[in-house]
Amino acid sequence: MQPTDQPRRSMIYRLLLENGAEFETCQDSAVAMRYPGNAAEAEQSQSMGIADLSPLPRIGFKGKDTPLWLKQQGVQLPETPNRARKQSDNCLLLRLSDDEHVLLGDLTLRSTLVATLHQSWHFQPGQMCYLVPRADTHSWFCLSGKHTSDMLAKVCGVDLRLHKFGNGEIAQTSIARINGIVVRNDLGQIPAFYLLADSASADYLWPCLMDAMDEFSGSPIGLATLQSLIARAA
Amino acid sequence: MKIIHCPLNGPRNISEFAYGGEVEAMPDPVSCSGDEWAEYIFMSDNPAGLVREWWLHVATAYWFIAERNTVTDEIIKTYPPSELYKQRIEFAKDID
Numbered sequence: 001m002q003p004t005d006q007p008r009r010s011m012i013y014r015l016l017l018e019n020g021a022e023f024e025t026c027q028d029s030a031v032a033m034r035y036p037g038n039a040a041e042a043e044q045s046q047s048m049g050i051a052d053l054s055p056l057p058r059i060g061f062k063g064k065d066t067p068l069w070l071k072q073q074g075v076q077l078p079e080t081p082n083r084a085r086k087q088s089d090n091c092l093l094l095r096l097s098d099d100e101h102v103l104l105g106d107l108t109l110r111s112t113l114v115a116t117l118h119q120s121w122h123f124q125p126g127q128m129c130y131l132v133p134r135a136d137t138h139s140w141f142c143l144s145g146k147h148t149s150d151m152l153a154k155v156c157g158v159d160l161r162l163h164k165f166g167n168g169e170i171a172q173t174s175i176a177r178i179n180g181i182v183v184r185n186d187l188g189q190i191p192a193f194y195l196l197a198d199s200a201s202a203d204y205l206w207p208c209l210m211d212a213m214d215e216f217s218g219s220p221i222g223l224a225t226l227q228s229l230i231a232r233a234a
Numbered sequence: 235m236k237i238i239h240c241p242l243n244g245p246r247n248i249s250e251f252a253y254g255g256e257v258e259a260m261p262d263p264v265s266c267s268g269d270e271w272a273e274y275i276f277m278s279d280n281p282a283g284l285v286r287e288w289w290l291h292v293a294t295a296y297w298f299i300a301e302r303n304t305v306t307d308e309i310i311k312t313y314p315p316s317e318l319y320k321q322r323i324e325f326a327k328d329i330d
Contacts, residue, residue, distance in 0.1 A: 097242055097296065149302060157235070157247045172243055172294045174250050179293040 003030035003102070010054040011139055011202045025050030026109050026223075029055035034222035041225045046190050048147040048218035050085050050209055051226055053140040053194075057105035057114035061121070066099050069129040073120055075103070075113075082170040084183050089113055090230075092194075094170055102134050102181075104194065138181075139202035142226060144192040147216035152193065154212045156182065159201065162191055176208040181188060188227060188233025199201045240291045241298045241314045254288030256280075257299055257318070263325065284310065 001023055003009040003016075008029040010016060016023075021032035033054050035041060041049070061070065068078055070093075078085040079097040085093050090106035091113045105114045121131050143151070155176040159165065171182045180197035183231045197205055210218070236248040257279055261270045279285075282305050289300045289312070299318060301310040 096294065157250075172291075173246060174293055183268075 001025065001030065005190060008055050009201050010052050012052060012054070012206050014167050015203065015206050016052055016220070021220065021222065025163040027057075031055050031223050032220070033224045035220055038059060038219055038221070041221045042228065044219055045144045045225050045229060046146065046220050047224070048145040048151060048213050048216040049143070049221035050206075050213065050218060051142040051144070051221050051223060052206070053107070053142055053223065054199070056107070056109070056140065056223075058103060058134045058138075058140065058141070059114045059118055060100070060102040060134040061117075061129055062100040062132055063128035063130045065127050065129045066101055069121075069127070070101060070117075070132065073117060075117075076134070077101070078168075082172070084168045084170055084185065086168075087111075092183070092185060094181070096170065096172060099128075100132075101216065102132075102196070104140070107223065107230060114167075134196075137199055138196040139199045139205065141195045141197075141206070143195060143209070143213075144187060144190055144221070144226070144229075145218070146191060147213070147218070148191055148193055151199075151209075151213045151216055154181070155208065158182070160184075160193070176205060176212075180205075187229040190229060238289065238300070239307060239312050240296065241312055242295075242296045243291055243294060246291065246293075250291060250293055252290045252292055254290050254297065257286040257288060260323075280304075 003013040003023050006025055006029055016032045020035050020037040022034050022036055023030045067111040070077060075093055076085055076087060081095050081097045083095055087093060089111040091111050093103040094102040105111055116189055120223055149161045156173060158171045158173045165184055167184050167186045169184050178201050180195055183194040185194055186192050237245045238248055238251050239245050254328055258274060284303055287302055288297060289298050290297050298312055298314055300312045
C-alpha cells in the first residue's frame with residue numbers, strides 16, 4: 001500500500017519511501033513497518049537503528065488542574081517533572097513540568113487510552129486542564145541500540161550516557177539545534193530513546209540523525225522490529 | 235559554553251536560554267499613570283552589581299528568575315517565579 005492511501009501518515013513519509021520503507025495500515029494511519037532491503041533489521045535495532053513512530057497515537061494536557069484530572073481518569077503520574085511512567089497497558093506518560101503531560105500510545109497499538117482520554121476531555125470553564133494535540137505538533141522517533149548515546153552526543157549537549165541518564169528520565173533540550181524532548185525508554189535489555197520534536201522540522205531532523213548515525217552503521221528500522229523486541233522482552 | 239541551571243530542567247548550555255529583562259514590581263495597570271506604566275514597560279535600571287532577571291528556557295518555554303552579577307557576569311542562583319509571585323494576576327474579568 002502507499003502511505004497516501006490513508007488519511008493519516010508520517011510528516012516524513014516521502015523520506016521513508018526513499019529509505020525503502022514498506023507501509024501497513026494501523027488504525028487510520030500508514031506506518032513504516034519494515035524495510036525489506038535491510039535483511040538485518042533485528043540486529044540493527046540492537047546496534048543503531050531509528051524508527052519513525054510519528055503516525056502513532058499520542059495526546060497532551062496542560063494546566064494547573066491537569067494532574068488531578070489525569071488521576072481521576074486512572075492515569076498513573078510520575079512523582080516529579082522530567083520523568084516518564086509506564087501505564088498498565090504499556091502507554092507511557094511523560095511529565096514535562098508540574099502541570100504539563102504527554103501520553104504516548106503503546107507500540108503494539110492495543111491500548112485505547114489515548115482515544116479514551118481524548119473522548120473524556122471536555123472544556124469546562126474554571127477547570128484549568130487543556131487539551132494539547134501533540135500528534136500534530138510533534139514528530140516521534142525511536143532511536144535504539146548500544147551506540148545511541150554516542151550518536152546523540154553529536155547532536156545534543158545533555159549527558160545522555162546510560163549510567164548518567166536513567167531509564168524513564170526525560171531531557172527537554174536542543175537536538176541538532178531544534179527544541180525537542182528526549183525520553184529514555186529501553187526495549188527490554190536494549191537501550192532506546194524516544195525523540196519528540198517540532199513536526200514541521202521533521203524533514204530536517206530525520207536526515208540529521210541519519211547522518212549522525214552513519215559512523216555507527218545505523219539505518220532505519222520498522223515498527224514491526226520494535227514490536228518483536230517488546231514481545232521478546234515481555 | 236556557559237551553563238545556566240534551569241530550575242525545571244537542570245544545567246543546560248546558555249544557547250538554550252533567552253533573556254527576559256529585569257524583575258520589577260508591576261504597578262496596578264488600572265490605577266497607575268501613563269508615565270509609571272511606561273517606566274515599567276520600557277525602562278531598565280541597569281545597575282552594576284547584583285540584579286534579578288527573567289530568563290526563559292526556550293526548549294520548554296519555561297520562565298524563571300536568575301540573580302546575576304552584572305560586573306562579573308556570574309549567575310548566583312536561579313529559582314522558579316512561584317517563590318516571588320504567590321498569586322495569579324487577572325488582567326480582565328471572566329467573560330460569561
